[in-house]
Amino acid sequence: MVKNVYYSKIADIYDQTRWLTEPIAEDVADFILTLVKANSETTFLEPGIGTGLNVLPLVRRGYSVTGIDVSQEMLNQFRQKLHSIPPNLKLIHGDASQLPFVDASFDVVLTVHMLHAVSNLGIFLDEIDRILKPAGFYLNAQWITPPARLEFEQHFKTILSKYQEPQSSQRPHRVINEINIEGYLRNKGYQCNYLIAKEWEVTNQIQELLSFYRSRAYGLCWLASDEAFHLAIEEFEALCHDHYGPLEVELSSQARFEIWAYTAS
Numbered sequence: 001m002v003k004n005v006y007y008s009k010i011a012d013i014y015d016q017t018r019w020l021t022e023p024i025a026e027d028v029a030d031f032i033l034t035l036v037k038a039n040s041e042t043t044f045l046e047p048g049i050g051t052g053l054n055v056l057p058l059v060r061r062g063y064s065v066t067g068i069d070v071s072q073e074m075l076n077q078f079r080q081k082l083h084s085i086p087p088n089l090k091l092i093h094g095d096a097s098q099l100p101f102v103d104a105s106f107d108v109v110l111t112v113h114m115l116h117a118v119s120n121l122g123i124f125l126d127e128i129d130r131i132l133k134p135a136g137f138y139l140n141a142q143w144i145t146p147p148a149r150l151e152f153e154q155h156f157k158t159i160l161s162k163y164q165e166p167q168s169s170q171r172p173h174r175v176i177n178e179i180n181i182e183g184y185l186r187n188k189g190y191q192c193n194y195l196i197a198k199e200w201e202v203t204n205q206i207q208e209l210l211s212f213y214r215s216r217a218y219g220l221c222w223l224a225s226d227e228a229f230h231l232a233i234e235e236f237e238a239l240c241h242d243h244y245g246p247l248e249v250e251l252s253s254q255a256r257f258e259i260w261a262y263t264a265s
């Protein structure tokens with residue numbers, strides 16, 4: 001299953017299967033605005049913007065935000081969060097591997113959970129370097145999976161691996177994307193700072209998490225064949241009953257919004 005196509009298939013449930021809520025995104029926006037010393041002229045680009053979870057607060061506060069995404073369905077989910085598209089938001093449907101902007105176009109480029117999807121990471125980082133203004137910021141971020149959900153995922157992975165050929169767990173573009181981002185950008189003259197923008201508690205019932213897996217909301221489910229997936233999910237449901245007890249049981253643990261902030265030195 002091609003990953004980019006799959007985001008279109010799960011666009012309508014994407015937000016509920018993740019854990020960055022709107023109030024948390026507001027706090028993260030405060031952090032980012034302070035970090036980049038934003039003023040009313042500061043311009044932002046998010047390649048792989050998806051449903052706009054990360055930048056919606058910036059748009060609402062009037063900052064100039066441009067987003068590119070290969071999935072029209074993901075962009076439509078973002079559009080639905082706004083009564084109409086405000087003049088400070090530009091959404092482009094396309095492949096972010098080639099950024100259609102002139103040199104020195106943006107003050108801040110933000111990527112969140114998307115680098116694994118570009119076809120050539122080196123070229124993509126060159127492009128970011130090209131379109132950033134002097135003294136601009138490249139923020140590569142992730143919201144780490146809360147440990148309790150990671151453990152839940154591990155149970156599923158273990159079961160799924162029994163039904164899969166070993167090579168089918170390989171992710172697309174894996175080899176080409178194995179470059180050291182920090183080293184690569186340091187060679188281009190960037191300094192890197194690792195920052196934690198926000199930590200917060202995430203709570204889900206087992207039955208809710210199970211329903212996300214049934215909907216094949218995560219990459220590990222997409223890469224499995226239909227047959228392997230159906231066998232695995234059946235066994236996983238049985239394991240959930242045995243291991244966790246009633247499916248109304250809640251799992252709680254901490255999530256974290258991490259940023260690797262790159263600035264030209």
Ligand SMILES: C[S@@+](CC[C@H](N)C(=O)[O-])C[C@H]1O[C@@H](n2cnc3c(N)ncnc32)[C@H](O)[C@@H]1O
Pocket residue numbers: 004007008047048049050051052053054068069070071074094095096097111112113114117118119
């Ligand atoms: C895991 S989602 C992350 C969305 C958003 N950044 C977030 O943090 O919620 C990855 C997004 O990248 C998009 N994407 C994947 N490959 C892309 C590409 N080559 N160009 C543009 N968008 C891409 C997908 O359609 C999807 O919306």
